[in-house]
Amino acid sequence: SDIRASICAAVSVRVQEPVFESQTKTKLGSQVVYENGPSMKSFVADFLGRELNNYLHKNPSTAEALKKRIEQSERERKELAGIKKLANERAKKANLHNKKLRDCKYHYNEEVTGKDKEHILSLQNETTLFITEGDSASGSITKARNVNTQAVFSLRGKPLNSYGLSKKIVYENEEFNLLQHALNIEEGYEGLRYHNIVIATDADVDGLHIRLLLMTFFLQFFPDLVKNGHVYILETPLFRVRNKQETIYCYDESEKQVAVKKLGNKPEITRFKGLGEISPEEFARFIGADMRLQPVIMEQGEHIQQLLEYYMGKNTPQRQEFIIDNLKVELDLAETTTE
Template sequence: MANTDNKDIFAAYTEDSIRSLDWREHIRLRPGMYIGKLGDGTSTDDGIYILIKEVVDNCIDEHTMGFGKQIDIKVTEHSVTVRDYGRGIPLGKVVDVVSKINTGAKYDSKAFQKSVGLNGVGTKAVNALSQYFKVQSVREGRAKVAEFEKGILVKEHKEAPTKEVNGTLVTFTPDDTVFKNFKYIPEYLEKQIWNYCFLNAGLQINFNGQKYVSKNGLLDLLQRVTNEEDLRYPIIHLKGEDIEVALTHANQYGEEYYSFVNGQHTTQGGTHLGAFREAVVKTVRDFYKKDYEATDIRASICAAISVRVQEPVFESQTKTKLGSQTVYEGGPSMKAFVLEFLSKQLDDFLHKNPSTAEALKKRIEQSERERKELAGIKKLANERAKKANLHNRKLRDCKIHLNDEVTGKDKDESKRLDTMIFITEGDSASGSITKSRNVETQAVFSLRGKPLNCFGLTKKVVYENEEFNLLQHALNIEEGIEDLRYNQIVIATDADVDGMHIRLLLLSFFLQFFPDLVKNGHVYILETPLFRVRNKQETIYCYNEEEKAKAVKKLGNKPEITRFKGLGEISPSEFGNFIGEDIRLEPIILNKDTHIQKLLEYYMGKNTQDRQEFIIGNLRYEKDLIAE
């Protein structure tokens, strides 16, 4: 019987089994290879933002080449329009440029020097993943328009005369069968727009009617992400050919970096960031003629670096990490190039600005004292954590991690970007999630109760408190977030008073000791349904009163209504519906005016009159509406 089965299997493997996909089919079948993870817009690296980035990158490349000083971007609920004022796509190639892989001007290094979109895939991916896509090019009084649906050309207009100025206009609507229930978050779009402006000083971007422009590049970026009163010395801003750097030290824990290559925000760093971190240490040691510890020099640093390279090698299509193969102009390595620049420019700056040099020295020596005070407890805590990690009963790990090495064969990074860890409270909640999670990409860390309020405490508490220490080791963030193991850190607590309190305590922990996790968009709140409304034919889960009312109206005839009071009440079979494809996450977003220490002091510090008045003024009463 076995032999017969094998014969049948081999018989079925014929020429008809071999399938060749065209460019459009391949992108739609394997979108993760082109835009990373799909998502619904709650994360900054979700595909709908990558689609915008791919289109705007082309406009930026035109600007960088000296054509077009303005870009207009309009984003409605589901549609995006981008207009640049560059040279415009050659009219005879308008269709090919957005629908034929390996077609584009960027293969000609004379036409596009140091461009970010080198492989000619970006706009083709946008086209293939859009339910509607229109491109219009204007060149010297002539215009050409082409319209597509899911990458298929539906109408190619004839060339026509026009009075519009030169440039390219792209309009697209992401395919809602690919990007399910998606929405654009304005704060994410604004951050994306500002980064383009910081990296292209003088470029004006009009976004939904508002003007964005930066005069001072990375200096403006650091001013936007820091609070002036927290800085130990004024921001150092250095510029050279193909490199720009801004840096300062603050009073926060950890290291905070913003790195860019050819205008691309490399959120996972790479060789240029590694070179910068090393170069800062060497330059500082040489200037002060002291062998300071690298961690003391970089503690509390906030810095940005931007480089331009003729042929950058990225580790994935979404270009979030610069590869080790990249060299500068075919000459010195990235490490040598960055070191040469900083060893001269930063050294010169410190010699010319003795007050800054003295403030930097005091910050380093303060970090040195803090490190030595921590040394004893840190060693013991890490030894305990190492033993616990061999069998960490608090952690139910997953198989794939964000910091897994990307191999040449692994071009689909969507699974790494989909990795998340749920931080839960209590055995019942963690049990439900553990049984229903995706073991490949979802991990669970279980708290035993309310964590400690760490506001006003030093980092010593991270090592003295076993749960905090195990958590930082589970996340792999002790030395910074470069090797973070999970892309999304999800706080999953009950939607009651105790659950809200635990959320605040965990957020205080991250904001106090690892603020860059929040600033880089890695921390979320899991939304779970408050109600289940069902009849014999259909079950609807509702996340608020409004959704419940709609569900009751839809099902009619007095359906059964269940109010979930805690995560532990939701069975594992049901929980799978809420942490899978349709998971709802609420991102923790810090706006530019947020002062972390003042925020923590107000909500987590000693009870003040202001806070009492705020609580009394915002009291509201809720009734649990449970069907009898």
């Protein structure tokens, strides 16, 4: 299992008159490669063993990297064996009354039958878990959410920086363990309870840091959630521009300028400092039909470990250079100003 967890292989095999075990053709049922030929199992095992052995002898650096990965997998498995049971027991007790989770009615992983099947399946694809910071933000989202399809998980504050840590920390850290159980992904992604995982933090420095720490957590331990398009960032308005007749919510400075020009005659401008300042009535529109979600995307050719090492590792000079080259300065605006 340690070796399988460390290698991903794509094998192409030509089989005479193949037989499949189901109509979906996801599993080959043929016992032999061709009539009176070798069995499928022995043919693939011999081929893989021979070619992999030759490749590793010709590429010692790859062999050494693979050896280290297998040893790491073995260490993690042995470490987890001792704490998994205790962590699961804690999580099960917490799930009976998990103060961090405000759950929804429908879930992505539930089997659906009956006359309303198509309708419920469409709702399952809308199921969303909002991960928020603090009680004030989670309170607004909880009151404004659609209880059928939208759940809320509240963080205490900044989560642990998990870069470079083994998966043992997912079980030892109470918050990570409860989040893992809320998503139901401990044993694999098949049980994922929500189609969308939305990071909802303030648009300030602390909020962006929390966003980065959560993305590090998912990329480090559950990368397929990102690769398969389940993780998003919630965009929320920075400004509210209004007069007595109309209110316009703006997500950046350019939208604000357009709104000011449209309303004219010195409208009232409010700069939102955090999600907790937005009332539940206002928040409903930001997580409803007009919700703006920014998907977390891995660009083709990007390697997760290299990406995490650059942003979260000990390469301070390179990061400082990146920050200097990409720094954007925003004027500090009063909460409510009149222009």
